[in-house]
Amino acid sequence: MSQDYIPPRVWTWDKENGGAFASTNRPIAGPTHDKELPVGKHPFQLYSLATPNGQKVTIMLEELLAAGKDAEYDAWLIRISEGDQFGSGFVSVNPNSKIPALMDHSVSPPRRVFESGSILVYLAEKFGAFLPTDPVKRTETLNWLFWQMGSAPLLGGGFGHFFAYAPEKFEYPINRYAMEVKRQLDVLDRQLAEHEYVAGDEYSIADIAIWPWYGGVVLGRAYDAAEFLDAQSYTNVLRWARQIDARPAVARGRMVNKANGPLEGQLRERHDAGDFETRTQDKLEPAD
DSSP: OOTTTTOSSOOOOOOOOOOOOOOOOOOOOOBBOOOOOOOSSSEEEEESSHHHHHHHHHHHHHHHHHTTTTOOEEEOOOOGGGGGGHHHHHHOOTTTTOOOEEEEEESHHHHEESSSSHHHHHHHHHTTOOSSSHHHHHHHHHHHHHHHHHHHHHHIIIIIIIIIIISSSHHHHHHHHHHHHHHHHHHHHHHHHHHHTTTBBOOHHHHHHIIIIIHHHHHTTTOOOTTTTTTGHHHHHHHHHHHHTTTTTHHHHBBTTTTOGGGOOBBBBSSSSTTTHHOOOOOOSSOO
16 A cells, blocks of 8 residues: 555445455445344344444443333344345344444334434433433533544544554554544543533433443553553543443443453343343353
8 A cells, every 4th residue: 555645536446455344344335135133022122243332222221221121122243244234134224234223112113223322312212311301411411422423433433443453554544533532532531520420410321322432442442542542641531431331231231242352241142131141152152
């Protein structure tokens, strides 16, 4: 790859280009193959993977269950590296072919909900939880939810890609996106200096949306970049990230649809609360 690259007059798709996760992206929409989605016994059917966006929804569902809400769900693993998101069944739930995607079978006809922020709002409103009803607090929560939706692509697709996944390292994009991510961390740090949670004094869908991305970075779980970004200097973000990390529902939510890392932390499919004790991958795979 030349640093003197000159764009052609008309761009064409080079399937061999793009580094890690190149197979998950293509310039056209629609299904590539016929494959129906499984449907379990619970009202909510989640089709996802434990990326930061996927974790938002499993954390939310586990928090709702911990709060005594009737939010039981089946979580089915979507292996994006194998193209599951391009199956006809998945595309019918999310025409954008991105996880997470949710079907609500508690209504007739069943209702599809896609885009992680939309799913969080949908569940919060359905169950009256983690989204304040006070107009001022509600607006502030939504401000920060949509801040995350707009900001995280610069963290993941920008910084994360060029720092960790691109086939070659280039100074310009890494510097460009590192500067933006540090600015975002400073935004959060200043907000959290004055508030216990991101949107104020209540734990909300704003925290649930932001934590898997920015908490993952400062806790050293994303891109191996905590030292590079001087994460320890964002003391208020670190305090908040550790506080959220200690919530039992968050710990469970991180495990659901996880297909990498320590086997005891992987619950690839979740169909019952007892699965956390009996169906983690260390219990399903034979010992060496």
